[in-house]
Amino acid sequence: MHKNLFIALEGIDGSGKSTQTKLLTEQLTYAGHKVYATCEPTAGPIGTLARSILKGTVKADNRTIAGLFMADRLDHLLNEENGIVKKMSEGYTVITDRYYFSSYAYHGTHMDMDWVIASNKMSADILRPDINIFIDVSPEVAMERITANRESIELYETLDNLRNVRAKYMEAFEKLKNEEKIVMVDGNRSFETISADIYRCVKDI
Secondary structure (H helix, E strand, C coil): CCCCCEEEEECCCCCCHHHHHHHHHHHHHHCCCCEEEEECCCCCHHHHHHHHHHHCCCCCCHHHHHHHHHHHHHHHHHCCCCCHHHHHHCCCEEEEECCHHHHHHHHCCCCCHHHHHHHCHHHHHHCCCCEEEEEECCHHHHHHHHHHHCCCCCCCCCHHHHHHHHHHHHHHHHHCCCCCCEEEEECCCCHHHHHHHHHHHHHHC
């Protein structure tokens, strides 16, 4: 790798993105890279409101939720203190647990996906990932992991919704296959095997 990269990890809830973000951060750091790991929704004020909606403590219309995620993403990119653009300019390889494909999939289940893609165009124009890595896990396996590991279930974490979201991810990947670098990794295996595959994908670029 000759430059710092912007890497987005994607997947339905329960796919293991958080674990793989941590492992990839460790691998790249060990290989000598400055790495900044982050996630969406962010811990900023807009992201905190979005998380409250996901947890069910605040109610909002799906269109409002989609708009909040779009705004949080712009702050994620442009925040003067810890934004992705700033981190990239400082030479960090940035790994984000979710980026705009999450919006396309999750919000595209409740409204027109083309609108969601168009509303996130500014983020895409500011910074596209060097690689989008989709950890593809069956919704049934994902749901088993969620119910085993979480104290509470969030707004989108139902089996029917996870099935719909996975289908919408596939639809979004097909729509944008000529504009985005997308790699799919089988997420139904051990986390060590998945991690090795992800690291290989990153080394290839």
